Amino acid sequence: MDLTDDIELSEDEEISVETVLKSVQCAWQNERLAPEILPHRNDMIECMLGQIQHMERNINKLPKTDLRACIHKMELSRIKFMICNYLKTRLHKIEKYCIPIIIAERQRIESGANYLTPAEFKYAQEYSLNMESHLKSAVLAKLPGTMETLEMSKLAVYPNLQSHVFLKANTAVKGVVLEEGLGDQDVEIELENGSQHILQYKPIAELVKNGKVLLV
Amino acid sequence: MDPYEIEFIGENRVVSIIPNFTYEKIYLICGEFGPFRAGLPMNVPLWLAVMLKQKQKCRMVPPDWMDIEVLENIKEEEKRSRFFTKMPNEHYMVEAKLILGNAPEDVPRASEIKTIIKDIWDIRMSKLRTSIDTLMKSGGNYGRLDHLTMMEINSVKPLLPEAMDELYRIEKMTQKTMPTSLNTSTFSQSGSSQNL
Structure with a gap:
């Protein structure tokens, strides 16, 4: 009984979870197919993750063999798959186009229209730093002095x-x-x-x- | 995208089932479904229908278009028309595969239906190949593809978009090197640029 009551409550919010789910799906589809990184939709993802946690707590109250529990679990797995795939796609793009993304993102942050979430931006910066120090220690340090400079901008891969x-x-x-x-x-x-x-x-x-x- | 991802998207479509159990309404994130009444048809998402079917908790109701006569008409229409005709359903292939694959006994004349759907798919695919051929030969960088379903579009990925990308690159290169006329070095340049 708990299950149904709680879900009904969430429908009183301004946008229904159903709508959020649909927009998450569109965001996932676009992100999968666009060559460049798209503006993040963190608000929707957070909302969905919250909803999933909430559902999971309720499912745990149901007996394991309950048919409803199976159905809910299946739906949650589907949504989780979609969100994971969405976030992974973004990380993949961040790694691949790391340098131009960081440069563009710095400008976007100034104008307040950032594409990355703060966590993603931090990840991008760390990734770029790690790559730089790795290249320096693995290759450049072993080269003669004059060749030791590394221009990161020349390593940039553009979508x-x-x-x-x-x-x-x-x-x-x-x-x-x-x-x-x-x-x-x-x-x-x-x-x-x-x-x-x-x-x-x-x-x-x-x-x-x-x-x-x-x-x- | 992989075909299984297209299937995943197609599984969100609502189909009709006849459950063999009775249960109250269920509130899913993607909407509310039910109540389940044994023997009475009701709508659920395709993924749920497949799951219930696998647990032998329901019979599937084939969609209206999954009927020999309707499909024969679609097939004829598809043969007659130069363009792609509108399919009864944005994910007809996914639905057909999942319903006929999991519940062939619930669809009357299932094997005949399977053949016709395969025929329609083949006609459309050959039409698609012909149009791609025309598009590429005209050197186009734009095409309109109304009424193609996602699975069909996906079947020409990555070939078509990448061929068009390549064509565009070659054109850009020839534009740049136009004064010195088109020679072999143009192609080797455009070939190497893809590694950037």
């Missing part, structure tokens, strides 16, 4: 924003300007609601971030 992605429009968007490869003139296209396209990531990067399109 390919020109890569092509598949997307589905969530609303109608007008005036998406595509950069033409050979021709000199740019082409402008319109994304109808619900239509699907393959195009370069760069012109639609903003639309992914503000949720007007979903990468598929």
Whole structure:
């Protein structure tokens, strides 16, 4: 009985957990498919994790063989899988594009529009420092003096924003300007609601971030 | 994305089952389902349906479109049309695979249905290959793919987007080296740039 009562309470919040779950799924999908790191959605993730903990406490009160417990556990495993995969994808991108991400993030923090959570930013900085000291101790220290300088900026790996992605429009968007490869003139296209396209990531990067399109 | 991840997303779709037990409403994070009444059809997410089926706690109700006549029509329409037709369901392949795989005895004429769905998939895939061929030959960097389902889109990844990336790179390179005409070094340059 506890189980149902508590869940009903959470529905009184302004946004239902159901909506949060859906947006977590969209965030996961976009993060998996976008070439660059996207703004974090920590608020939703925290909310979901809180919900999971809460549910788990309630499930433990139920007998192990209870059918409801099995169903709830299964659902929680599914959500946990999604959140883990989402966070891992972000960490993977942070490691790969560490240097440009840190530089861009410093500017973004000044304007208050940070993409990384504080924990992720700390991780990025530590990762970059560790990589630097590792390269120094493993290679550079053994080279003649003149070659010992290390320019981290030359090690930077940049995401390919020109890569092509598949997307589905969530609303109608007008005036998406595509950069033409050979021709000199740019082409402008319109994304109808619900239509699907393959195009370069760069012109639609903003639309992914503000949720007007979903990468598929 | 891996096909199993697409399947994971498809498993969130709601399908109909007939439970063989009675239980009160269940409040899941993804919504409330129930109450379960033995013998009465009700809606649950696909993952839950599969789970209950595996525990032999329900029968699956095949979706409306999982019917020989409907599917024959879709197949004909797909053959006739130059473009992709709208599928009855955004995740028809996932649903078909899971329902027919876990509960073939709940679907009348299951093996025939399986064949038709496979036929539809094959027609669409060959159409997709033809359109990709046309797209690549025209050197396009943009394409519209209405009515393709996620699983179908995923089946041409990473080939299509990467081929388009490559094409774009070559075009950029030729633009840069245009005055000296297109020569072999252009290609070796564009080839090496992918390692950046």
